[in-house]
Amino acid sequence: MLEVDKNNLLGIGNLSPIDVLDLTKPKAQTPQDRMQHFLSMVHDFCYHILGNTGPSFGRDLYxxxxxxxxxxxxxxxxxxxxxxxxxxxxxxVFLKPFICSCPPAFYETVILPVLTHFFPYMFVRLSSKWQYITQLYDSGGIDDEQADTQEVLEATLTRTLTREYMDVMKVALIGGASSGELDRAADMDQDMDRTETSRSSLQSEVISELGSLLLRSEATCQAILLCLLRALSWHDTIASLKATFLVAPVVRHLFSDHSLTPQVAAHIMTCVLQGLALHGQHEANQGSLLVLGVQMYEILRPKFINILEVMNQIPNCSPQDIQKLDDKILMSTCKTHNKVDKNKKEIFKRLTNQLVGRSVGQLFRKEVQIADLPRLELPNKQKPPIEENTSGQDIGLCRLFKT
Structure with missing residues (x-):
């Protein structure tokens, strides 16, 4: 990897950028450096050219x-x-615009064979990467100040690759018309209005024609579903938030196709709870995961009884609250309505309150307690005595008010 790319990933500014194409400035580069820059540019230019062929040629290409x-x-x-x-x-650079520009007539002949090869491979690759990074987090290898730069670089690179892959899955499953909305929703510094807009989009996304084709294919359905579910509990809040917006429409589509089994339903609910346990400390993730949890419970609970077994594994879970949530679901009159009732969300939040993770800054925070102090009695202020004019002398008051 080029030194410039490393600095960009690690957020380190390049104090003296070198333009390899500028021949007017002498550069102290070895032949190995020049060859590395040349191969890097050729590699990037090739994928930029391939990525622009779809939007440029259209049907003639596909x-x-x-x-x-x-x-x-x-x-x-x-x-x-x-x-x-x-x-x-x-x-x-290549795959995302290639999918967006493909006409629907060529989904089955072009996009499906390509993604059948690519999606299962990416699921295996990202799973192994995140398993290694999770082990580093558990052992404190990344959080340590003496952590190796290579380990930090690898973790940062895996996060970036995962986020970009989630964007490709979003384009393939839902469509590219509102792809910018998911990116805005993934910004952890967003304000409350944008958070509410993102949660409403979570409840209204629908699987596209290409997404339906991918979910009905045995070669891609399992890789898509498992990758999205595992991304909920990977150590990256933005990737988890991106996956949250995709799990709901995918599960809803699979449920309508009668493709879910009791084991898969239990695994879906378990992954949502694991995401809450890891990312519940963040406001944006917590709100979206709570909405997702209510939706998953509302979809899966009437058909799969084993969902109760998953919920009962939550520490200090109240059976009365579970019964209240079941009653709310049974009283729902419109089954196709995607809007989550506020009461259902509050009950589900109360059920999972013991499961939601807390940030390190709040784990050992000492609560501020102010004791009742005794009332402080202040002495009464003595008024200065009023001097009365008893001498009868004229002090000028009559002249002052004389008309």
């Missing part, structure tokens, strides 16, 4: 014979040998 097998045999071949920083241009 109707080419053998396009999907050619891409699988060239762009997506030997992905296990490509490092993460080289995989990012494939995901962000």
């Amino acid at each position: 109707q080419l014979q053998g396009l999907a097998p050619g891409l699988v045999a060239s762009v997506f071949d030997n992905l296990e040998y490509i490092p993460d920083y080289r995989l990012r241009p494939i995901v962000r």
Whole structure:
């Protein structure tokens, strides 16, 4: 990886940027550095060119014979040998616009074969990456001040790759018309209005035609669902928030197709609770995960009884609150209505209150307690005595008020 790319990932400013194309300024570069810069630029330019072919050529590109097998045999071949920083241009620069620009008539002949090859591979790759990073977090290897720069760089690169891959999944499952909305919702510094807008979009997203095709394919459905569910509890709040907006429409679509089993339903509910346990300390994640939890419980509980077993595993879970939530669901008159009742959300929040994680700054915070202090009695102020004019002398008052 180039030093400039490392600094960009780690947030370190480049004090003296070097333009490798500027021949007027002498540069002290070795032949190895020049070759590295050249190969890096060629790699990036190739994917930029490929990424612009879809929007530029349109149907003329997608109707080419053998396009999907050619891409699988060239762009997506030997992905296990490509490092993460080289995989990012494939995901962000090429694949995302390639999916957005594809006409619906070529979904089954072009996009489906490509994603059938790519989605299962990315699920395995990201799962192994996050398993390693989770072990580093559990052992304190990343939080330590003496942590190796390579480990921090690898964790940052995995987060960035995961977020960009979630954007590609969003485009494939829901569509690219409102892709910017998900990016705005993922900003952790958003204000309350944008948070409410994001939660409303969580309740109204619908699977697109391409997403329906992917979820009905056995080669991609499992990889999509498991990747989204695991992303809820990965150590990245933005990736978890992006996955939250995709889980609800995916599960809703699979439920309508009768593709869910009791084991899958229990796993879905467990992953939502795990996401709350890890990211519940953040306001944006907590609100979205609570809405998602209520939706999942409302969809899965009437058909799958084993959801109660998952809920009963929550520490200090009250059976009365579970019964209240069940009663609220049974009293729902409109089953197709996606809006989450505020009372249901409050009950679900009370059920999962013991499960929600807290930030390190709040774990050992000492509560401020002010004791009742005795009343402070202040002495009465003595009024100065009024001097009366008893001498009868004229002090000028008559002249002052004389008309």
